[in-house]
Amino acid sequence: MTNDASFEVIEPEQPGVPVLNVRGEIDVSTSPNLQEALAELISRPPRLWMVNMVDVSFIDSTGLGVLVGAVRDMRAAGGDLRLVVTQPHILKLLELTGLDKVFEIVSDAVTA
Amino acid sequence: VVRATVCDVSSAALAGPPPSERLFRHEAFLYAGEGEFLEGTTAFIRDAVAGAEPILVVVSAHKIDLLRQRLNSDAGRVRFADMDDVGSNPARIIPAWADFVSEHGERPLRGIGEPIWAERSPAELVECQRHEALLNVAFAESAGFNLMCPYDTAALGPDVVAEALHSHPFVRADDVKWTSPEYLGIDKLAQPFSTPLPEPPASCTNLLFRAESLRGLRSLVLREATSAGMDDARAADTVTAVHEVASNSLRHAGGWGVLRVWRTEDSLIYDVSDDGHIDEPLVGRRRPAVRDQGGRGLWMVNQLCELVQVRSTPTGTTVRMHLRLKPGH
Numbered sequence: 320m321t322n323d324a325s326f327e328v329i330e331p332e333q334p335g336v337p338v339l340n341v342r343g344e345i346d347v348s349t350s351p352n353l354q355e356a357l358a359e360l361i362s363r364p365p366r367l368w369m370v371n372m373v374d375v376s377f378i379d380s381t382g383l384g385v386l387v388g389a390v391r392d393m394r395a396a397g398g399d400l401r402l403v404v405t406q407p408h409i410l411k412l413l414e415l416t417g418l419d420k421v422f423e424i425v426s427d428a429v430t431a
Numbered sequence: 432v433v434r435a436t437v438c439d440v441s442s443a444a445l446a447g448p449p450p451s452e453r454l455f456r457h458e459a460f461l462y463a464g465e466g467e468f469l470e471g472t473t474a475f476i477r478d479a480v481a482g483a484e485p486i487l488v489v490v491s492a493h494k495i496d497l498l499r500q501r502l503n504s505d506a507g508r509v510r511f512a513d514m515d516d517v518g519s520n521p522a523r524i525i526p527a528w529a530d531f532v533s534e535h536g537e538r539p540l541r542g543i544g545e546p547i548w549a550e551r552s553p554a555e556l557v558e559c560q561r562h563e564a565l566l567n568v569a570f571a572e573s574a575g576f577n578l579m580c581p582y583d584t585a586a587l588g589p590d591v592v593a594e595a596l597h598s599h600p601f602v603r604a605d606d607v608k609w610t611s612p613e614y615l616g617i618d619k620l621a622q623p624f625s626t627p628l629p630e631p632p633a634s635c636t637n638l639l640f641r642a643e644s645l646r647g648l649r650s651l652v653l654r655e656a657t658s659a660g661m662d663d664a665r666a667a668d669t670v671t672a673v674h675e676v677a678s679n680s681l682r683h684a685g686g687w688g689v690l691r692v693w694r695t696e697d698s699l700i701y702d703v704s705d706d707g708h709i710d711e712p713l714v715g716r717r718r719p720a721v722r723d724q725g726g727r728g729l730w731m732v733n734q735l736c737e738l739v740q741v742r743s744t745p746t747g748t749t750v751r752m753h754l755r756l757k758p759g760h
Contacts, residue, residue, distance in 0.1 A: 323646065344646070346645060346674065346678070347642070347645065347678045347681065347682065348642065348645065377649070377670070377671075377674075379671065379674055379675060379678060379728075380675055380678075380725075380727040380728040380731060381678070383727060384723075384724040384725055384727065385724075387721070387722060387723070387724055388724050391722060407664060408664060408667035408668065408671070411664075411668070412671065412731065415730075415731055415734045415735075416719060416721075416727050416730070416731065417718070417719070417721045418721060420721065421721045421722070
């Protein structure tokens with residue numbers, strides 16, 4: 320099966336917030352890949368990460384569940400995750416599920 | 432195959448005391464016309480105000496206006512919500528009551544909720560009746576919650592009133608109160624809902640899907656939505672809803688499902704069937720706790736669709752989603 324999602328870690332050149340770029344469709348079949356990518360960040364020394372989702376075209380409840388689990392583990396380890404989301408339909412899902420109160424959501428990975 | 436086990440109805444609730452001893456008082460109020468509605472609801476509200484009990488009234492905007500005028504200064508002690516906003520999809524009403532109940536803890540509380548009116552479509556009506564039945568399950572252990580459900584006998588058919596006596600342990604009309612001998616009881620009402628749905632039209636679009644075809648399913652859902660005239664936002668919501676239901680078929684049933692799509696006068700219908708079984712009566716009607724990793728799928732579906740009909744028998748499950756093509760009434 321083709322992998323419909325990709326993940327890329329961007330370390331800042333100057334001191335700043337590192338970014339996980341997430342692209343594509345996050346559903347039942349690609350959520351495990353998102354989970355792996357986030358677990359890898361959680362295994363590093365704790366810090367704040369931006370999860371850049373502006374190039375995510377679709378996310379389902381499985382993907383949202385992975386994000387919730389990851390932010391819990393990351394906070395327990397002393398770090399945090401911040402989401403970069405601009406797509407209205409994804410913002411709406413975060414709001415409907417109350418996750419807009421769990422995550423800090425910003426619209427730009429650079430200025431955040 | 433069993434799916435969704437988030438049920439927290441304890442066996443004690445299912446095998447509890449007879450209705451008259453229950454702490455949750457779910458009462459049908461039979462009235463004929465606006466005058467009787469105002470008499471009965473105003474008295475109920477004034478009792479709440481006199482006893483300093485919080486009260487939430489969820490009825491039509493028109494009735495809210497009438498009640499505000501009638502109650503004068505007491506109206507300030509009452510919280511109102513428009514049933515058209517809260518309960519256009521009746522599966523969204525239990526979460527609204529649950530929010531109200533959890534806000535006030537164990538203290539005595541009152542509610543008035545009128546989800547059924549004559550203009551409801553047949554599909555909406557049957558889901559409202561399911562909602563009324565499930566209220567008994569959802570609030571079985573809500574101590575001191577007193578919920579009155581007005582039924583306009585002058586406008587509703589006798590079959591609708593008869594059904595209200597099945598789903599409400601208590602009844603009142605004029606100044607007379609009685610316990611309903613026709614009340615079916617919580618065990619029966621918590622059973623999976625198996626009342627058959629109307630057959631899909633022969634001309635509907637069919638898709639047999641498996642795990643590897645979910646992307647294809649989403650494309651089909653999107654194509655049907657845009658060709659029916661939905662804008663991008665609405666089409667994206669539709670794709671999410673149908674995808675969630677289809678993924679449930681893959682995760683919790685036999686790994687396949689059938690999607691059928693057709694159009695009615697005012698809606699686009701997506702119907703997903705599989706060989707699974709849903710034994711959790713309140714699935715999709717409990718606001719997911721934000722830290723839960725699961726339990727969001729059918730919740731999201733209920734928030735995104737105007738009507739969701741869930742039917743489950745030992746041999747299979749159908750979830751039929753109605754997406755109105757011109758949102759709003």
